[in-house]
Amino acid sequence: MILSDRKKRVTIKDVAQVAGVSTQTVSRVMNKFSYVSGETRQRVEAVVEQLGYRPSTLARSLIQQRSYTLGVVTFGLKFLGPSRTLNGIADQADKLGYMLLMKELDNFEKHSLNEVMDSLLARQVDGIIWVAPEIGNNHDWVEQSESIPVPVLFLAMRPRTGISSVATDNYQGAVMATQHLLENGRKRVAHISGPMSWWEAEERKRGWRETLEKAGLDAPEQFCTEGNWSSTSGEQAFLQLLEAYPNMDSIFVANDQMALSVLRESHRRGIRVPEQLAVIGFDNLPESAYFYPSLTTISQDLQLLGEEAVQRIVEMIQARQNNQPIPSRSQFIQPTLIVRESA
Amino acid sequence: MILSDRKKRVTIKDVAQVAGVSTQTVSRVMNKFSYVSGETRQRVEAVVEQLGYRPSTLARSLIQQRSYTLGVVTFGLKFLGPSRTLNGIADQADKLGYMLLMKELDNFEKHSLNEVMDSLLARQVDGIIWVAPEIGNNHDWVEQSESIPVPVLFLAMRPRTGISSVATDNYQGAVMATQHLLENGRKRVAHISGPMSWWEAEERKRGWRETLEKAGLDAPEQFCTEGNWSSTSGEQAFLQLLEAYPNMDSIFVANDQMALSVLRESHRRGIRVPEQLAVIGFDNLPESAYFYPSLTTISQDLQLLGEEAVQRIVEMIQARQNNQPIPSRSQFIQPTLIVRESA
DNA sequence: GTGAAAGCGCTAACAC
DNA sequence: GTGTTAGCGCTTTCAC
Numbered sequence: 001m002i003l004s005d006r007k008k009r010v011t012i013k014d015v016a017q018v019a020g021v022s023t024q025t026v027s028r029v030m031n032k033f034s035y036v037s038g039e040t041r042q043r044v045e046a047v048v049e050q051l052g053y054r055p056s057t058l059a060r061s062l063i064q065q066r067s068y069t070l071g072v073v074t075f076g077l078k079f080l081g082p083s084r085t086l087n088g089i090a091d092q093a094d095k096l097g098y099m100l101l102m103k104e105l106d107n108f109e110k111h112s113l114n115e116v117m118d119s120l121l122a123r124q125v126d127g128i129i130w131v132a133p134e135i136g137n138n139h140d141w142v143e144q145s146e147s148i149p150v151p152v153l154f155l156a157m158r159p160r161t162g163i164s165s166v167a168t169d170n171y172q173g174a175v176m177a178t179q180h181l182l183e184n185g186r187k188r189v190a191h192i193s194g195p196m197s198w199w200e201a202e203e204r205k206r207g208w209r210e211t212l213e214k215a216g217l218d219a220p221e222q223f224c225t226e227g228n229w230s231s232t233s234g235e236q237a238f239l240q241l242l243e244a245y246p247n248m249d250s251i252f253v254a255n256d257q258m259a260l261s262v263l264r265e266s267h268r269r270g271i272r273v274p275e276q277l278a279v280i281g282f283d284n285l286p287e288s289a290y291f292y293p294s295l296t297t298i299s300q301d302l303q304l305l306g307e308e309a310v311q312r313i314v315e316m317i318q319a320r321q322n323n324q325p326i327p328s329r330s331q332f333i334q335p336t337l338i339v340r341e342s343a
Numbered sequence: 344m345i346l347s348d349r350k351k352r353v354t355i356k357d358v359a360q361v362a363g364v365s366t367q368t369v370s371r372v373m374n375k376f377s378y379v380s381g382e383t384r385q386r387v388e389a390v391v392e393q394l395g396y397r398p399s400t401l402a403r404s405l406i407q408q409r410s411y412t413l414g415v416v417t418f419g420l421k422f423l424g425p426s427r428t429l430n431g432i433a434d435q436a437d438k439l440g441y442m443l444l445m446k447e448l449d450n451f452e453k454h455s456l457n458e459v460m461d462s463l464l465a466r467q468v469d470g471i472i473w474v475a476p477e478i479g480n481n482h483d484w485v486e487q488s489e490s491i492p493v494p495v496l497f498l499a500m501r502p503r504t505g506i507s508s509v510a511t512d513n514y515q516g517a518v519m520a521t522q523h524l525l526e527n528g529r530k531r532v533a534h535i536s537g538p539m540s541w542w543e544a545e546e547r548k549r550g551w552r553e554t555l556e557k558a559g560l561d562a563p564e565q566f567c568t569e570g571n572w573s574s575t576s577g578e579q580a581f582l583q584l585l586e587a588y589p590n591m592d593s594i595f596v597a598n599d600q601m602a603l604s605v606l607r608e609s610h611r612r613g614i615r616v617p618e619q620l621a622v623i624g625f626d627n628l629p630e631s632a633y634f635y636p637s638l639t640t641i642s643q644d645l646q647l648l649g650e651e652a653v654q655r656i657v658e659m660i661q662a663r664q665n666n667q668p669i670p671s672r673s674q675f676i677q678p679t680l681i682v683r684e685s686a
Numbered sequence: 687g688t689g690a691a692a693g694c695g696c697t698a699a700c701a702c
Numbered sequence: 703g704t705g706t707t708a709g710c711g712c713t714t715t716c717a718c
Contacts, residue, residue: 009408009492009695011694011695011696012695012696012697013695013696021704021705022704022705022706023695023696023697023705024697024704024705024706025703025704025705027696027697028697028703028704031697034703035703035704036703036704037703037704040703040704054461054464054465055465055695055696056405056465056467056694056695056696057462057465057466057467058401058404058405058410058465058466058467058694058695058696059405059694059695059696059697059710060695060696060697061401061696061710062399062401062402062405062694062695062696062697062710062711062712063695063696063697063698063709063710064696064697064698064710065352065710067401069444069466072445074433077426077429077430077433078426078427078430078646080423080426083420083421083423083426083429083430084421086420086426087420087421087426087447090417090420090445090446090447091447091449094446094447094449099444099445099446099462099466100444100445100446101412101442101443101444101445102415102433102442102443102444102445103433103437103442103443104430104433104434104437106434106437118397119400119442121397122397122398122399122400122401123400123401123412123442124399124400124401149352230629231629231630231632231633232633234633235633257629257630257633260630260633260634261633263635264633264634264635267635268635285630286573286574286600287574287600287603287628287630289574290574290575290578290600290603290604290607291603291607292606292607292610292611292635303421352711354710354711354712355711355712355713356711356712364688364689365688365689365690366689366711366712366713367688367689367690367713367714368687368688368689370712370713370714371687371688374713377687378687378688379687379688380687380688383687383688398711398712399710399711399712400712401710401711401712402694402710402711402712402713403711403712403713404694404712405694405695405696405710405711405712405713406693406694406695406711406712406713406714407694407712407713407714408694
């Protein structure tokens with residue numbers, strides 16, 4: 001039975017006293033490395049066990065000026081992307097012995113940004129991972145921000161010199177998607193984009209446009225309509241496209257949720273997928289394989305993105321610890337093409 | 344530009360010195376409440392601003408024996424459920440001034456459980472929220488655990504006396520789903536369950552069975568097949584059901600992902616939904632409204648679940664703080680029926 | 687109103 | 703090998 005009794009915390013002093021040694025010795029036993037005679041060690045360990053002593057990481061962090069804690073700032077945790085990334089971050093942090101201090105953002109006002117940073121820094125996080133999509137100019141503060149005393153790593157941000165980031169290669173993913181359509185003999189490739197204020201949406205659209213142009217095909221603005229990632233908006237965007245570009249033979253849709261609406265609406269109107277209209281998505285939702293028809297899509301490995309992020313930030317922290325310069329670079333994770341029935 | 348310069352932290356002493364007051368006065372200024380003369384306050388505040396002083400929460404936690412941090416233990420973060428719940432937790436924690444220290448579990452061995460608890464407690468969390476489904480006997484340790492020195496709140500756990508928990512009322516949700524089918528004149532209601540080792544799956548199945556029985560209808564074991572929540576398993580389970588119970592007129596499927604497979608396979612076989620087969624799911628995925636046909640389902644409010652959890656644990660923390668007894672109770676969140684085309 | 691002293695729980699640095 | 707001393711950055715207590 002779990003009790004929440006108010007027993008006072010067992011401290012290093014208690015252990016020292018009961019074991020008849022100094023606190024220093026207890027500390028040495030707890031932290032392995034330094035030498036303690038076998039006998040003393042055993043005695044101390046017995047007392048630790050008996051009293052249920054747990055060293056306070058807090059006190060240790062205070063003196064070591066290091067908390068083995070990573071700050072994680074998220075935005076839109078309720079969406080699949082950020083939470084899958086977070087899972088990767090959690091896994092890798094665990095492996096490397098770090099804990100995660102989380103903060104969910106609800107806007108990008110300068111005021112809240114400062115507040116979030118402050119609360120993280122006040123708790124002595126060793127580094128910060130920024131898990132928020134770049135929308136409009138919501139990341140511009142990065143370039144003119146006051147100095148932050150710990151390393152910061154940005155995910156899914158447009159590369160900026162002097163700043164470290166990791167992102168899926170959205171452009172390349174879009175190229176692969178579009179090329180796949182072309183390779184299957186499609187010539188009239190439409191696009192439903194995400195909201196153009198999103199950097200990721202912009203990249204995906206650019207991949208589509210440039211691939212068509214390289215192949216000597218048209219990619220005018222009318223062949224692309226804009227959604228907001230939701231299935232609802234996908235339906236709207238598809239209807240617009242049907243008017244603007246009635247003889248298209250394929251669509252690259254910027255995410256699977258919007259692609260789902262395209263499949264559904266096509267089915268309802270008797271447009272056969274993929275025969276009359278090939279459809280390819282982006283994201284590879286777990287459900288996408290079970291859409292009707294199953295959805296060909298681009299899979300981005302968000303788990304890996306999160307893992308990489310932790311790897312990188314820990315390297316940065318260590319460099320800082322050793323007074324080495326902190327290398328900053330922008331890194332891309334390559335997505336992969338998943339071929340199924342819809343294209 | 345973000346620099347990670349090694350400037351030493353600005354401490355309360357620095358501020359005191361520059362402002363020409365004692366550290367005490369600075370502390371009083373930072374913590375509002377106590378009286379400081381207007382003039383002194385202004386001078387101190389100016390210095391704080393100028394030096395960019397941020398009080399160390401760490402040091403404060405150490406002395407106050409209180410961290411304003413909640414431990415959150417998750418399992419299966421990559422699935423939608425836990426991450427939506429986490430979002431609710433993050434939101435509410437923010438409102439109440441708490442931070443979140445996260446730990447993702449990868450198994451339920453006694454060893455890792457202890458380790459997770461220890462690392463949370465070592466960082467002085469004020470309370471712990473346990474966000475992991477009850478599977479098999481993976482929660483039994485709760486009843487015979489050594490005393491944990493802070494309040495713990497469990498989500499999605501079978502009610503246990505003396506222990507606090509919050510969960511969706513899965514049973515009631517299943518009752519609503521089944522009743523909806525009966526009210527629409529269905530008499531031969533099948534069920535695809537989740538893995539029966541999951542408490543939530545068990546509850547949903549019980550709701551189905553008991554509702555049928557109360558209506559004087561049959562609910563034998565053959566009318567129910569078992570999946571593992573995935574779309575793949577849903578397909579299997581549906582195929583088995585088609586053999587075992589070919590004249591069923593409706594199915595209550597334990598989650599939307601499996602229901603998706605039922606829709607797809609029905610479509611492929613020319614079974615008309617809902618005319619020949621009514622289908623109802625559970626969870627209300629964002630995509631469910633865009634399945635073909637759109638899926639009638641039970642919506643559980645996981646955001647609210649998370650918010651309630653924080654509310655509750657903070658109450659428990661405060662009670663403990665005031666040396667009051669900590670009330671323990673099991674609370675249920677009611678799901679709602681979302682009627683769409685499939686039933 | 688303000689300051690001085692003590693101490694939260696731990697470890698770094700130096701004795702012995 | 704082990705103990706002593708000092709101090710991380712803050713707040714509490716009690717003076718004045």
